[in-house]
Structure formats: structure tokens, C-alpha cells
Amino acid sequence: MDSTIQEKQFTQLYAEESDSIFRFCYFRTSDRDVAIDLMQETFLRYWEVLLREGKKVENKRAFLFTIARHCIIDWYRKKKTLSLDALVGETDADVEVFMETTVSRKEIEMEHEARFLMEKIRDMDPLYQQVVYLNFVEGLAPKEIADIVGESSNTISVRIHRGIKQLRKLAGYDETHHHEK
């Protein structure tokens, strides 16, 4: 494929997906500047992996989220190099769970409903946060999320199911809770 066409496609993909990748990075890191850097790194890696190495992927969006997830994990590993000796050899999923308990939050300006929901998602069990965010906010299908986090579709479906239940409870929208009152 002609390199000019590839660059045009890359620019088009950036125009369509940069905001969602930025939001995802912000959601995971709670730092706007870091999120912008990670978004940039995500697209750089995409260019390297997809175009220079000639790999073909059907779902570019899910692939971008996969790269973003790895960028976030790498960022966190570097950030906590000194204090994370115990995590050496641990899986990406372990790092993600640990990350939830330690990142400091630098909130950006957003509307009340957005802040409320984002806080509630972040208060959820780490196992469910990412899948609920990707499904409920970014509209990714269980199969796409399964590809991103490296689990089966069934596992992701169960996590979404349980996660949304938990989210409703945390947000105070649990119907059972109201009835019991």
C-alpha cells in the first residue's frame, strides 16, 4: 500500500479515536497530562506495529484500546519501579488491580453527572472497573473487550453483568435496596 494512503488512514483513525483513547487513559491514570502522553504513545505504537510491521487487524478500535491498556500498564510499572519490587513477575492484570489502589487523582473539569459516574466506576471492584467503563461508556462489545484484556467473552460477559449490578448499587440505584427501605 502506498505510504501516503497509509498516512491518510492513520490521520483519519486519529481524528476518530484520539478522544476515546485519551478518555480511557485519563480514566485509568486520573491525570490529564499523562493521559495525553499515553494517547500519543498509543498511536505511535499503532504506527510501529500495524504499519511498519505490516500487521493486519480487523478491529482497529479494539486494537487501539489494547495498545492503550499496555501503555498504561507500562507507565505504571515505570512509575512504581522502586516500590513495586513485589510485583516483579506479576501479570498485567495483577498490576492493574494494584494500580487502582495507589494512583492519585487529579480531576479535570467535567460536568456533575460525568464526575459522579466516573467516581462510582472507580469505586467498584478493580476486576469490573475497566470492563464496565469500556462497555457502558465507550460502547465496546464483550467480544471486543475480551480481545483487549485477554479473557474469554463469557468471562467478560459475567464481569459486565456483575459490574453493572455493583455500579447501580454504589450509585444508590439498587431497586432492592429501595424496597427494603
Next chain:
Amino acid sequence: MMRHTTMKNNSLHQGAQKIRAITLSPKEKAAVLARLLEHVAQHPARIVSPWRVYVSQFRFEVAMATVLVMLVTGGSVASAAKGALPGDLLYPVKISVLEPAQGLFVTGDVPRAHWAALKTVRRLEEAETLAAQGRLNPSVIEAVKNNFEKSANEFNAIVESAQTGGSSEQIVDASVDFEARVNAHAQILSAVGQGPGDSQTDDLSSLRNSVEENAHKAREQRASATARFLKRGEQEGYASSTESRRREASQTRSSEDDRTQALFDDRVHAIETMITSTEGRLHDATSSVSTTTSSVQEGILRNVPETLRAAEDALKEARQRQDSGDADKAYSALLDSESAAKQADTSLEQGLRWGKEKDKEKKENEDSKQRSGDRQRFEGGEGD
């Protein structure tokens, strides 16, 4: 209450919409794009040799194995060995060279479990093909049994090890699949053992006993994997009480409920499709007079409707459990149904294959008789 809940749920969706409104400023977006395009200009896309990519991605040993497999699979020996059956000259190449070489590429507990399951089932299919062709003898059966047990033990060890610290749903799925297929082959070998006037069926008893024993073990292992998976969910603290779920089910479902219900319905639908498809194929097979060629094939196919009924009953139970809010029992019943549906599918598949092998054997016998008759006539003619 319904109006109140709907309003609240709308707020959740509004929250999601507002999060989606968080974007980069045009200036930030343009600045990052400029940096990216600068990088792109400095590192233009180029076509690289696929060899370079593959070799750089794997360890040296794996790369060597790739070369070995490519050398081996590229040749006619490998092609012939792939279809070899126990007792064939090339069969040792298949199980001692090709399969171990393929196994080098399989990493991770779940893929390794599936690979071990595939080899286990392959051994039984080979035995059944030989039985249909009338080529089983005690030494071949002994070799099949040993190879079958080796792969089955490999599967069990992987699943057991993967469950340390709690089972994953993928391991549960692999266990369901293994259980279904081993159960199906236990039934098939039992039908083969009931075939009349066939000396090889007597020799099958040791293999049949071993498969039945492993089928029993597979059922236990699946139950254990499911229990550990559900227990893990409970330990995470998100299992709701039956009572609260029952109350919840009686209320109007919110959009989130609809979505989670849809996930359950999707799996139910997939099982229903499998059941319907197997029923249809069975109907087509049995309505065709020429298809059933032996009592053994009839015996294999006879088990299919019963297994399908078991799948339907378990599916019905899963729906009832789900409606009453008992998600864990609904999940277990769903797995029972899936296992039975897969078992029926495997039995049907093998039953039809048995027919084809028998047809082949019959045709070969007829051809042989024809050749023998021709030779006798020719020799008789010469004598005149």
C-alpha cells in the same frame, strides 16, 4: 417507584454521555497530531519480510521448531503421517514428531488444555475409524489406550494446575468441552462393543473401561471447576442472595437488567441453535434409508435424541433458575445443557462418519470380490 428508578437509570446513562463529552481541546489534538506526523515522516511505513517478523517474535528454540515443522509438514511424508492410523507405518511420526512439534507453539493454560483435549479425542476417533474398518487388534487397542490415557492425564494435570487459586471461566468452558466429547466417545465405544459377531469388539473392553473411567473423571472435574469458579465469585463478594434477586426479578427490569439478561439469553440461544441443528441433521440422516448401514451406527445414533432431551431439560432448568434469581444454579444448569448438546453433536458426527467408513469398507470388499471373480473367469477361460 418505577418512575423513580427510570429517572435514576436515565441519570446513569446521562453520566456516560457526559463522560463521552470529555475530549481533548482542538489545540491539544492538533499538537499531538503534529508530533505523530513528524514521527511518521521520519519512520515511513515499509514492507518488511515476514521471516524477519516471525523470527524476531519467537525464542530461538521455537524458531528451530518452526523450521522443523515446516520441513516436515511441507513434505509428502508429513501429509501422509497426518492421516495415519494406529498400526500404520507413519503413525509413530504423527504422534512422536508432528504432534509434539505442534505442541511447542501452544502456550498458556487454556490453549494447552484445549490442545491436550484435542489429542485425547483424536485417539478415540482413530480407534473408532479402525473399528469401523474392522482393523482393530489387541496390540493396536493397547497402543490407543496408552496414548489416550497419556493425553487425558495431560489435560487433567493442566486443568488442575490452572485452578490453583480459583478456576477461570475459560477453564470451566474447556472442561465442559472435554467432558462432552469424552462422554460421547464412551457412548460410541459402548455401541461398538454391542456389535454382533465381531471378534474385535471383545478386545475393546479395556479401552472402553478406560474411556468410561475418564468420562466419569471429566464430569467430576467439570463440576469441581464450576464450583471453584462460582466460589471465586462469592469470595469477591458479589454473589447476591437468592431472596434479593427474586425480589429484583419481580420488578420491572431496567435497561442494565435487560442488558445482563441479554447476555444469559445469548448463551441460551447458542445452545438452542446447537440442539436444533443437531436435531435437523439427525432427522435428515435417519430419514435417509441408505445412511444407516450397520447396527453399530444405529446404536450410536439412537443415543442422540436422548442426549438432546437431556440438554433441553437442563436448559429449561437454567431458565427457571435464572427467573427465580438463582444465578449460580442457572449457570451450572446452563453448562449441563451445553455439555449434553455438544455430546449429542459429537455422537451424531461420529455416527455418520461410522456409516461412511462402513460404506467404504463395503465398497472395498465388493471391489475385491469383483476382482477375484474376474480373475477366476479369466483363469477359467484360459483353461478352456
